[in-house]
Amino acid sequence: MTVITSAHSPDDFRQRVLLCIAAIPPGHVATYGQIAMMAGHSRAARQVGTILRTLPSGTPLPWHRVVNRLGSLSLTGEGLLRQRRALQAEGIHVDANGRLDLTRLRWQP
DNA sequence: TGAATGACAAATT
């Protein structure tokens, strides 16, 4: 029988990240590092971005509510435009530099 | 299997 149940496998971390992002309330944002810390790896902020990048199109996950620690969008090209549009649709103002007011919008559970 | 890549963060300058 293949039980395994490695509580710290990369795949498990991925699931935790997805759950944390799904829990971000509309109108608020969280940082990559914040998600990583909630998922159990305070230094895996980069992997959060990697995981989001590998998401299938049409995912119900509010991935646009995840920004970097400066409160700016780390995406480039079309992804940046889509995220900015999705945030504005929730009432979050994003300036021309792709930045928003983290002190006001940061999700604090 | 090993090396390169990257939707980050912290410390330093």
Add this chain to the structure above:
DNA sequence: TAATTTGCCATTC
């Protein structure tokens, strides 16, 4: 605040 350097680790080649 911005630019550089270093550490981190899942994903890709």
